[in-house]
Every structure is written in C-alpha cells, then in structure tokens.
Amino acid sequence: MRLKRLTPVLTALLVTTAAGAPAVAGTHERVSRPGEYAGYTPVLYDEWVRTSQYLPTRDGTRLAVDLYRPAVDGKAVERPFPVVWEHQLSRASRAEDGTVSLRGVTSGMAELTRYGYTVAFVDRRGNGASFGTMTGYHSRTEASDAYDVTEWLAAQSWSDGHVGVFGCSNTGDAAMQAATVGAPHLEAVFAGNYSFHKYDAFQRGGIRANWGAGPNRTREEDLRNLPVDADGDGSLLRQAVAEHQANTSLKDMWQAAPYRDSEVASVGTRPWHEYSVATYKDAIERSGVPVYSFDGWDDDFRKESLVSAATLSNPHKVLVGPWPHCGSEGFDIVAERHRFFDYWLKGVDNGIMQEPPVHYYTGSSDGTGQWRDARQWPPNPRARQTRYYLDGGSSGTVGSVNDGTLDRSRPRGHGAGDTYRIDYSVSCPEPVGLAQTCPQDEKGLTYTTAPLRDDVELTGHPEVSLHLSSTAPDGNVFAYLSDVAPDGTVRILTDGRIRLALRSTQRAPYDVLGTPWHRGNAGDAEPMPEGRAERVDFDMLPLSSVVPAGHRLRVTVTGADVRESDRTELSPAPVYTVHREPAHASSVTLPIAR
Known part of the structure; x- marks a missing residue:
C-alpha cells in the first residue's frame, strides 16, 4: 500500500502571496475541527479565472473541463498548485432564459482557489459538452477516463502533481470509482452519499428504488450545456449532443436486472457487479488513497458510507449529519474538504487524521442534538x-x-x-x-x-x-x-x-x-x-x-x-x-x- 502524503509543513513556513511578497502562515488564530478551518493556510488570492477546453482520453473521446485557477489582475497565476476535481454530469448549463449556472461556483469549491488550488470540473463522457456515449452507470470506461483526467491534470504546467477528487451522489460514486484504477497522482478522495455496492443501495432488499434512472435529458435540454471556450459557434457541442442520443436508458437497464447477478444485453455486462465500487475494493486498498466519506441520517445511502469505511483498509474518515441527500446545513462542507485536501495534498499538519475517524450527529424529536466522535461504527460496543x-x-x-x-x-x-x-x-x-x-x-x-x-x-x-x-x-x-x-x-x-x-x-x-x-x-x-x-x-x-x-x-x-x-x-x-x-x-x- 502506498501513501503519498507530503511531509507536514511547519506553520511558520514562508509562503508567497498573490503580489509575490512573502507572508507567514499562522498569523491568525488557528482552528481545525470538523466543519471549521482557519489559520493553517493563508489567503493568497482574491481572484480566480475560469477557462474551459477539451482534454483527450486514451480512446480519443474528448471531455469538457472547466478550470478555476487563482488569478491576479484577471490573469491566471502560472505557479503550480494542487488540483482537486469533480467528475460531473453537467459542469455548467444555461437556464431557459439563457442565463448561465456555473456549478463549480455554486458548490463553493471555487473558493479553494483563494488558498492556492486549481479546481476542475469535468463532464463525464456522454454528458454535458463531452463527446462519447454513457454506457451503463459508472462503467469501467468512465473509470478509465478518471485515470486519464487525473494524470492529465497532474501533468499540466499549473499543477504541482498532487491531485484530489471530490463529489456527492452520482459524482461521489464517480470519485470512488476514480480510486479503483490506480492513477499514480490521485492522493485523496472526498466522496459523499455514494453507493458502495449499487445493488445494496439501489435495489435494497431486492426492491428497486424510485431514483437512479437519470439523467434523461432531451436534445433541447442537452444543447443548453455550456460549450467550451474554443467552441464559439456551438458546433462541437451539437456534435457531442448527437453522440449522447445513444446513451443507455438507465430505467430500462435496471428493469432488466432484477437480480444481483443479472446480465443485461444492452450493456453487455452484469451492471450491479461492474458498476459497483465494492467490486474493486482490493484495487482501492492497493492504491492506499485516503478516503473521506460523508452522508446524512435522512438519506437512503447512509449505510453505504459506513460499510465502505468498515471494509476498506485505506486511511478513512466518516461524517454523518442530520441531513437529506447531499445536504450539509449548518456544517461547512467546503471547509472540511479544504482541511482534508490541505493535509493530504499540501502536507499541512492540521490534525485532521489524528481525530477519531467517525464524526456523527445524534438528534432528538425535540429538535436538539449533539455531535459526537467515535473510533468505529457502531460507536458503542456496549450498546x-x-x-x-x-x-x-x-x-x-x-x-x-x-x-x-x-x-x-x-x-x-x-x-x-x-x-x-x-x-x-x-x-x-x-x-x-x-x-x-x-x-x-x-x-x-x-x-x-x-x-x-x-x-x-x-x-x-x-x-x-x-x-x-x-x-x-x-x-x-x-x-x-x-x-x-x-x-x-x-x-x-x-x-x-x-x-x-x-x-x-x-x-x-x-x-x-x-x-x-x-x-x-x-x-x-x-x-x-x-x-x-x-x-x-x-x-x-x-x-x-x-x-x-x-x-x-x-x-x-x-x-x-x-x-x-x-x-x-x-x-x-x-x-x-x-x-x-x-x-x-x-x-x-x-x-x-x-
């Protein structure tokens, strides 16, 4: 098992500010605890710039990527930084009135550019502005794409080679899938509300759930996805959307797979097996990549994160709050991602991995509750x-x-x-x-x-x-x-x-x-x-x-x-x-x- 975390840096280490002058980290009160993070790394930049382009995969399929980079006076800073990225279904799209929704900004992760990160959002093949077709749901082709994306990001001049991946729900699943392919430069995974084994989550008890059959976008909806910068007339987007029409109908696929070992002719595989993170647990363990899983007590996936943490030998943290699917109300999930990535990608000794690995909320019907820490789940062997x-x-x-x-x-x-x-x-x-x-x-x-x-x-x-x-x-x-x-x-x-x-x-x-x-x-x-x-x-x-x-x-x-x-x-x-x-x-x- 390999662990690639950097040697912890001293908090008094000199760093370079946006203006190029030295500044000392740790000049403000330091706080590092679940959902709170300040003072361990300084704010270096107050601007970011967004660019988009296509990146190639090994089979030639072009994937659309948005890059959010630290900037000074409207220009991207050329020094290399760690990169964190999300494997999305649609990185950015226009509303019906033509306005643009930049999902990277609304997720809050672009905020990490202030601290010296590049943040990337990549449309999965068959989705957004990316070319190709989506066959099944989190196929091995998509996992191979995640390898290619990770290594492409690591090789760029503005990257220092340290890469992390994050996501929630379908992108949380995609983040875990990225850990199954042994990308040399993947060093941290922060995944929320994902399925460890899709059958246990989607077909719990052998009974099909009422979700997991999307996206089902019309051609007109697909054309509202944002083209990359070089596609001024949208012609490349139109070509990509034409390829999307051959995407798998997930509703039909799941209906054709009533059993865990069902083989589905339309995708040429056993979907519950091929598309489940659990199938590749040995590969994840061999990678040694640290994993942070989070979920909510009002989410149908909540057992999956706990099973994942109990099964995998990788360094692991678990967070479960009083939330619905991909919720985090009252908890700064971006700050939590920041301190996890700081520890594993920048070597900041902020203590996150010395804390008890399980942080969970115990609530009551009167609306009160408290956060607790535990060294395992279930937390109380004397229960x-x-x-x-x-x-x-x-x-x-x-x-x-x-x-x-x-x-x-x-x-x-x-x-x-x-x-x-x-x-x-x-x-x-x-x-x-x-x-x-x-x-x-x-x-x-x-x-x-x-x-x-x-x-x-x-x-x-x-x-x-x-x-x-x-x-x-x-x-x-x-x-x-x-x-x-x-x-x-x-x-x-x-x-x-x-x-x-x-x-x-x-x-x-x-x-x-x-x-x-x-x-x-x-x-x-x-x-x-x-x-x-x-x-x-x-x-x-x-x-x-x-x-x-x-x-x-x-x-x-x-x-x-x-x-x-x-x-x-x-x-x-x-x-x-x-x-x-x-x-x-x-x-x-x-x-x-x-």
Whole structure:
C-alpha cells in the first residue's frame, strides 16, 4: 500500500502571496475541527479565472473541463498548485432564459482557489459538452477516463502533481470509482452519499428504488450545456449532443436486472457487479488513497458510507449529519474538504487524521442534538441489542393504528397472528426522493410500546425478524421504526425492506457491520410456501436518535411503499400474516446505547 502524503509543513513556513511578497502562515488564530478551518493556510488570492477546453482520453473521446485557477489582475497565476476535481454530469448549463449556472461556483469549491488550488470540473463522457456515449452507470470506461483526467491534470504546467477528487451522489460514486484504477497522482478522495455496492443501495432488499434512472435529458435540454471556450459557434457541442442520443436508458437497464447477478444485453455486462465500487475494493486498498466519506441520517445511502469505511483498509474518515441527500446545513462542507485536501495534498499538519475517524450527529424529536466522535461504527460496543416482540394485535385489520403492542416479553399465546391485505394506495403529500417516506400507519399493521419512562438513545443498526406467511409466492415487505409523541405525532426514524422471494441470507463479501445480507442472485429466489410461516430477517438503515421519555416506539409493517419504482400490484391483493406465537415470534432488535 502506498501513501503519498507530503511531509507536514511547519506553520511558520514562508509562503508567497498573490503580489509575490512573502507572508507567514499562522498569523491568525488557528482552528481545525470538523466543519471549521482557519489559520493553517493563508489567503493568497482574491481572484480566480475560469477557462474551459477539451482534454483527450486514451480512446480519443474528448471531455469538457472547466478550470478555476487563482488569478491576479484577471490573469491566471502560472505557479503550480494542487488540483482537486469533480467528475460531473453537467459542469455548467444555461437556464431557459439563457442565463448561465456555473456549478463549480455554486458548490463553493471555487473558493479553494483563494488558498492556492486549481479546481476542475469535468463532464463525464456522454454528458454535458463531452463527446462519447454513457454506457451503463459508472462503467469501467468512465473509470478509465478518471485515470486519464487525473494524470492529465497532474501533468499540466499549473499543477504541482498532487491531485484530489471530490463529489456527492452520482459524482461521489464517480470519485470512488476514480480510486479503483490506480492513477499514480490521485492522493485523496472526498466522496459523499455514494453507493458502495449499487445493488445494496439501489435495489435494497431486492426492491428497486424510485431514483437512479437519470439523467434523461432531451436534445433541447442537452444543447443548453455550456460549450467550451474554443467552441464559439456551438458546433462541437451539437456534435457531442448527437453522440449522447445513444446513451443507455438507465430505467430500462435496471428493469432488466432484477437480480444481483443479472446480465443485461444492452450493456453487455452484469451492471450491479461492474458498476459497483465494492467490486474493486482490493484495487482501492492497493492504491492506499485516503478516503473521506460523508452522508446524512435522512438519506437512503447512509449505510453505504459506513460499510465502505468498515471494509476498506485505506486511511478513512466518516461524517454523518442530520441531513437529506447531499445536504450539509449548518456544517461547512467546503471547509472540511479544504482541511482534508490541505493535509493530504499540501502536507499541512492540521490534525485532521489524528481525530477519531467517525464524526456523527445524534438528534432528538425535540429538535436538539449533539455531535459526537467515535473510533468505529457502531460507536458503542456496549450498546444493548434489545429485542422487542410484536404482540397483541387486536383486530388484525388495516385502517386504524395501535393494532398491536411492542414489548420486551416474549408472546405466550397460541396460534396468534395478525392478517393484513396489502394496501397499494400508499402516498405522501410531497415527493420523497432519496429521503424517508411519510408515515403509513393506516396502511399496515402497527405495534407500539407503552410510553417510555426514560430517554432512549438508538445508535446503530435495528434488525427485523418476522415469521410471516403469505397467500402469494412473492411480494415486498416494508418495516418502519417510528417515534410517536404524546400528541400522536409520528416521526419515522428508519426503515427496512425485503422482497420475500429473496429472503434467504448469505455471508457478505465485504463488512456489512453484522447485519443480515441478502445476496439476491437469480438462483437465490425461492417462492413463499403457501400457508406456511417463513422466517424473514432484514436490517433497517442505521440511525442515531434519542427518543424522549413519554414518547413511544412503533413498528409498522406494510406491503407497499411510495418509493418503489417497479411495483407489481396483484388483484386481489395478497394477504400477509405476521405470526406472534411463541414458536414463531416476530420481533425487532434495537441498538439501545448506554
């Protein structure tokens, strides 16, 4: 494993200012902690210039790149600096009224030019103003492009050869893919809200999510992408857009891949395998490149960053905040990127890698919370994995809440079970995207505790174990864990899902943090036996939340979710029975922190 970080510099080292005169770093109070960074490197420039051009890849495909460089009096500074870059879908575009949105500026990363960085944004092939076609989603061709981009950036006269990559969501995935190809000059990766294994994230529990099928731009929308500087009449952009028309339809591709090992003829590969970062974990470890992963507790990808950090031996940091997908409200994510890149690309000894590797937020339904540090995830090995049993269903009918109880005592009844006919009419007032769904308690079976006598902190990975029978050979099951306030307000804390035909568990080829793992290959599919209870185990997404005293915990079980994209609705709808007799008890195990 190779680590290419520079020797740490002394904070009193002389540096050159924009005017060429020496200045001493560290003349202001120094602060280096998560989301705060000042005084370790001076502001060198108060201007930047943006240029754009095409750069070549090994197969001749031209990729469009925007370069933001430090400047003095409107001219780029010619001394070499580290380069950080993002592999985007569209680096810049015109709105319908013709105004230009410079995504590099709005992301805040152009701010790093003030401290002596060049910041680059590159359109992936088949997107933006780049030529070529997008085959699949994060293909090996794109990964090879990332190698070529990294090495091209390192070789330029304005580059000092130290290169980092960053991104979030699809560009976070692209940043991680860049670490799989062994580019010699890639020295740091800062990636947010990415999928470590696409099947686990996009097809969680074997159930297709309602996102990940874009971009789906019309030709007219594509032509609003910003041409490079030399393409004054837009003729090159028009040629590139013509090539984009052959891009893969991601919606069709995912529909053709219901299993982890599905091969799709249109892309000539097994997409879940080829396009997943996890497939190349050995290559990432060989590179030794340090990785900073961040996510939010209100994002469907949040387990992926934690699995990535647990699996990879690379130097790693993890940040999880109270945010939706790619959110960072109240936290300066640009400052955090800055101090990470300063450490690895400039050798600034700012202490970031001496901090505990996990920084996470624990919130509460009253809107309060606190940031915490930990040396591993889950952070508290003394957390009690506490089992609560689903019991006491009264009517067994849908349309009312509090149908059953959630209790530490094992059920004692005989032949008890709650029947439920799937209600497909689930809905939310607003689109949910990658965020948590809205409560669906009236659409399923609910099991609720008595009011809590003390505050309860849940930090870790809840797990569900149902004994369930169905009138259909297959179907989807969803479980939600909620905080119910004394006034009846319901706040979903986390959820889990499983396709019943893919209920069998296997040993994962990477660290899934002790949770049940469902391989989901075609050969694993097994119909539900008619009228017989089957044990169905699956995990819920991780969380860190305090449920106040007086509130109650609730588990809701449904057969439909607003976030499904490939739902098969049967008529009549199947009937599920959640069993709760002693020999076939159903339960949820909660990570209660001490």
